[in-house]
Amino acid sequence: MGNPATWRDHLAAAAVRNVNRASRVTGRGSGTVVGGRVGMKIAPDLVSSLARGRTVILVSGTNGKTTTTSMVVAGWGGEVTTNETGANMPAGHAAALVESDHEHVALEVDEGWLANTLTSTRPHVVVLLNLSRDQLDRANEVRHLAERWRKALETHNDDALIVVANANDPLVVYAVEVAARTVWCDVPTTWIADALSCPKCTLAISHVGNSWHCTCGFAKPVNVTSVLGDELVIDGVTVPLELSMPGEFNRSNATMALSALHSVGVDLEQAVRRVNAIHSVVGRFSVRRWHGHVLRLLLAKNPSGFAVMLATLPEDGSDVWVAINARVADGHDPSWLYDVPFEMLRGHRVYCFGDRRLDLATRLDYGRVDYIVVDNDDLVPTSKETVSLLANYTAFHDWLTRSEA
Amino acid sequence: MRTICVLYPELLGTYGDGGNGLAVFERARRRGVDVELVTVGLNDEVPDASLYLLGGGEDGPQRLAADLLRTSSFASRVRDGANVLAVCAGLQILGISFCVEGDDEYEGLGLVDVVTSRGERRSVGELATRVDGQLLVGFENHGGRTTLGGGVMALGTVVKGRGNDAKLDGYRTKNIWATYAHGPVLAMNPWFCDEILSAVTDTELEALTSAADLLYQERCRVLS
Numbered sequence: 001m002g003n004p005a006t007w008r009d010h011l012a013a014a015a016v017r018n019v020n021r022a023s024r025v026t027g028r029g030s031g032t033v034v035g036g037r038v039g040m041k042i043a044p045d046l047v048s049s050l051a052r053g054r055t056v057i058l059v060s061g062t063n064g065k066t067t068t069t070s071m072v073v074a075g076w077g078g079e080v081t082t083n084e085t086g087a088n089m090p091a092g093h094a095a096a097l098v099e100s101d102h103e104h105v106a107l108e109v110d111e112g113w114l115a116n117t118l119t120s121t122r123p124h125v126v127v128l129l130n131l132s133r134d135q136l137d138r139a140n141e142v143r144h145l146a147e148r149w150r151k152a153l154e155t156h157n158d159d160a161l162i163v164v165a166n167a168n169d170p171l172v173v174y175a176v177e178v179a180a181r182t183v184w185c186d187v188p189t190t191w192i193a194d195a196l197s198c199p200k201c202t203l204a205i206s207h208v209g210n211s212w213h214c215t216c217g218f219a220k221p222v223n224v225t226s227v228l229g230d231e232l233v234i235d236g237v238t239v240p241l242e243l244s245m246p247g248e249f250n251r252s253n254a255t256m257a258l259s260a261l262h263s264v265g266v267d268l269e270q271a272v273r274r275v276n277a278i279h280s281v282v283g284r285f286s287v288r289r290w291h292g293h294v295l296r297l298l299l300a301k302n303p304s305g306f307a308v309m310l311a312t313l314p315e316d317g318s319d320v321w322v323a324i325n326a327r328v329a330d331g332h333d334p335s336w337l338y339d340v341p342f343e344m345l346r347g348h349r350v351y352c353f354g355d356r357r358l359d360l361a362t363r364l365d366y367g368r369v370d371y372i373v374v375d376n377d378d379l380v381p382t383s384k385e386t387v388s389l390l391a392n393y394t395a396f397h398d399w400l401t402r403s404e405a
Numbered sequence: 406m407r408t409i410c411v412l413y414p415e416l417l418g419t420y421g422d423g424g425n426g427l428a429v430f431e432r433a434r435r436r437g438v439d440v441e442l443v444t445v446g447l448n449d450e451v452p453d454a455s456l457y458l459l460g461g462g463e464d465g466p467q468r469l470a471a472d473l474l475r476t477s478s479f480a481s482r483v484r485d486g487a488n489v490l491a492v493c494a495g496l497q498i499l500g501i502s503f504c505v506e507g508d509d510e511y512e513g514l515g516l517v518d519v520v521t522s523r524g525e526r527r528s529v530g531e532l533a534t535r536v537d538g539q540l541l542v543g544f545e546n547h548g549g550r551t552t553l554g555g556g557v558m559a560l561g562t563v564v565k566g567r568g569n570d571a572k573l574d575g576y577r578t579k580n581i582w583a584t585y586a587h588g589p590v591l592a593m594n595p596w597f598c599d600e601i602l603s604a605v606t607d608t609e610l611e612a613l614t615s616a617a618d619l620l621y622q623e624r625c626r627v628l629s
Binding site (some may be wrong): 131141142144193195197198199203204234300332333335336337338339358359361362363364366367368371373 | 463587
């Protein structure tokens with residue numbers, strides 16, 4: 001465990017371990033959040049004292065947090081403390097920091113908890129990936145999040161913090177431009193629907209080619225040091241990025257993870273070799289079996305996530321399965337389905353699964369996409385080929401549980 | 406040919422509101438009704454249209470949308486009888502005034518005698534409204550409390566959720582339908598979509614079966 005400073009921290013850390021063990025043994029939970037909550041009741045500054053003296057890299061953003069954090073962990077090499085179950089709020093951070101006491105720490109952070117976590121962990125680096133509409137019933141408005149990030153970085157405006165940020169996301173740039181030290185990453189960012197109106201003056205932002213600017217002067221930063229095109233260049237050095245995982249967005253995630261590692265002195269050549277070798281992250285992109293089907297599980301939680309994931313599907317007219325829930329962790333409001341470019345699936349047949357399969361079917365119907373609503377799993381014809389299954393958060397976990405490796 | 410015009414989706418399209426244009430266009434097309442769907446962006450003129458669609462948006466974009474509409478031909482076209490479906494921020498913009506960023510009052514277009522102030526708390530959750538004996542279902546997410554002036558009719562009475570003030574939802578004039586329900590509301594409520602389409606095209610529409618029928622039944626079951 002970490003190095004708690006006071007008797008209260010010791011007591012809290014012991015409580016975290018005991019409660020988590022009990023939670024796992026009784027099967028009532030995966031045992032990461034419950035213990036953390038108890039520990040923080042006893043010692044509210046537990047995360048702070050456990051993080052002291054360690055090298056911390058934080059990762060936040062709407063999409064790619066878990067994957068990028070895994071890339072940081074893998075790329076760093078050796079032992080790294082991390083919250084790999086995606087428990088990305090303070091209780092999850094406390095649990096992760098109690099459970100292992102390695103000097104290197106990589107934590108994924110919920111977008112709404114960034115300010116709090118910057119204060120408690122005093123990180124060396126924070127990686128800010130992107131901001132787009134997601135779970136609007138909980139987070140409300142994405143511009144408010146950008147505003148909160150900006151305030152947090154104003155508060156932590158010191159040279160000790162390096163911000164690794166996406167220069168192609170105007171909302172991220174708006175938040176980060178106040179930071180003292182920034183590593184700007186020029187990574188392809190296709191989802192711009194939430195940044196068509198300027199976060200500073202609300203006028204229209206012009207997106208031209210790989211650049212963007214507003215008439216008010218707010219524009220893409222020019223001093224980018226990490227550039228991802230056909231090849232990846234970090235600080236003038238070409239890095240041999242050849243990921244095992246699919247998708248342009250994963251190349252962007254890797255660029256930002258590697259830039260973060262480079263800024264704390266990790267050798268890039270060794271780091272990229274380790275990142276290239278990752279095949280799946282907590283089940284994402286993994287191939288699973290279910291009732292004679294071979295399924296490739298793809299997590300897509302929101303419009304921008306879906307847009308990039310749909311672009312990875314083969315254009316061969318093969319069947320596609322999509323599972324949609326609207327539980328607490330998904331957001332109760334599935335209206336975002338109309339912001340997903342499902343028209344890309346014309347020519348495929350889509351099987352609709354999940355609690356909100358009728359919402360999905362209605363969306364596909366209006367989009368003139370061929371669909372079948374699956375009310376009874378036994379009625380799905382067995383397919384010999386690998387089927388791509390796209391699912392949002394809780395639906396993804398349902399399918400990970402019900403399928404086999 | 407009738408034109409259906411989606412206004413400023415960059416500003417007023419936070420909650421899948423683009424689905425309203427899609428639904429009304431598709432339900433017309435399937436019946437052989439001649440319609441076109443056009444989208445007006447930030448730098449475009451507002452064209453002549455039979456139906457304008459306004460969606461929900463965040464504070465800054467809502468203010469900009471109000472300013473753009475104020476200097477366009479939109480208000481005079483609506484006064485001349487063009488139809489409007491206004492959802493959430495769109496509902497507020499058509500009124501006398503609305504609140505943005507705290508309690509700053511902002512001038513609306515004044516097309517309808519309604520005033521929106523900042524509610525005590527945000528209204529987030531499922532919304533069901535009874536409209537002439539039918540249920541209108543959707544999801545609401547807004548910070549407004551809308552008060553109707555004397556003589557302004559509500560769209561319906563709230564069965565679940567808050568709408569304008571926990572009692573009434575939206576408003577209805579001769580050519581304007583306004584509600585706090587996104588969903589998107591026309592995609593989830595086929596009867597409502599057809600009512601508007603029928604008024605816009607001035608024709609009786611034949612019945613149409615679609616995936617939305619089952620979704621609508623399910624949401625009614627859950628919400629009533």
